[in-house]
Structures are given as C-alpha cells and as structure tokens.
Amino acid sequence: NECVTDNETGIKVMRDLLKLTKTLDPTRLATFVAGSNPTRHLGFDEADIVCFNKYVSCDHISQMDSVIYKPLVKDLANYRIYFGNKPIIMSEFGRQGVKGIHGDVPHSEEFQAAYIESMWKALTDNRTISGGILWTWADYIHETHFALTDPYAPYGVVTGNRTHKKSLESLARMYGGSIPGK
Helix, strand or coil: CCCCCCCHHHHHHHHHHHHHHHHHCCCCCCCCEECCCHHHCHHHHHCCCEEEECCCCCCCHHHHHHHHHHHHHHHHHHHHHHHCCCCEEEEEECCCECCCCCCCCCECHHHHHHHHHHHHHHHHHCCCCCEEEECCCECEECCCCCCCCCCEECCCCECCCCCECHHHHHHHHHCCCCCCCC
16 A cells, blocks of 8 residues: 555566466456556556545635546546556545534534545546545544654544544435435
8 A cells, every 4th residue: 555656666566566466366356556646656557456545635615626626537537548448446535524623624524524525526427437445434543653643533434433424424425325313
C-alpha cells in the first residue's frame, strides 16, 4: 500500500514482485496500490488491476464540485486512456468527520458526508472505473509516528462504538440501501 513505485528502483522492485507472485500462484490477481497519480507508477504494466488512493484537500462544502468532483472526473478519464482496458479501482478515499461537529467546517459530519458523496459521484459518473473503497467503516486509534501525530482517526462513517454519523446515511444512499432502524 502506497509503496514508493514512482522511481526507477521502486518500479523494478514492484515489477519483480508482481512477476514472482504470478509465478507462485497464477490463479490470483496481483496488484499494488499507488498513493497518488497511478500514471507515475510504471509497475502497473505487470499488475492485473490499477489501484490508487485519493485524498483531496477542501475547505468548504461549496467547493466540492470545483475542488473534488470536476478534477477527479478529469483524472479518472485520463487514467482510463492511459491504462486502456485494465480495471481501475480507487482503493482508498475518505475524509475525517467528528461525531457532534456540525456545519460547513472541516471534520464536521456534514462536511465528511458531502466529501464522500462528491468522490463517489465522480467514480460512478465514469462507468469505465471498476469502483472505489471508502476509508473507513469505523473511527479508530492508531500508533503515532512521524507522519501520524494524532492517535485518533475519525475517518469512519460510524464512531469507534458504532454510533452513526451523517456519512453513514450517505453511504447507504450511495449503495442503494438504508440504515436499519431508520
């Protein structure tokens, strides 16, 4: 996940790993995940599926169309052209949302829901993209290190104790379902 595969060494290592994987078990699909623009990760020529993670910074709900949706639609169209008929999956997308924070501010429940919906709309509006995976179901606590300085990660559509956030309603609509008990 998010290996450094956009340089000569990383590309060679990933190509070698993918070839080895297919030799050891040719019945399974093999891939890796780019942490940014997948066209810069040339090892995908050996992968069966193109996977990339996408997070976009945005400050207000009113900017979702211009900052998230339209650029992502353009990127997805370019990825399709670049990778031909190879399946493409946005393997990780999401935004923090803290239960109980409301309004048009980052980390609010409404902001998280609007962000997720904007990303999903861009994916579904391009029928040539195989899909996307939301990060993540539930808020979690993780180890801190140089890149992750806050141990609490409120990316879930539910809290750590499974209390629903507004984004769960969005997720249910996105997948054509409903929330039990509502």
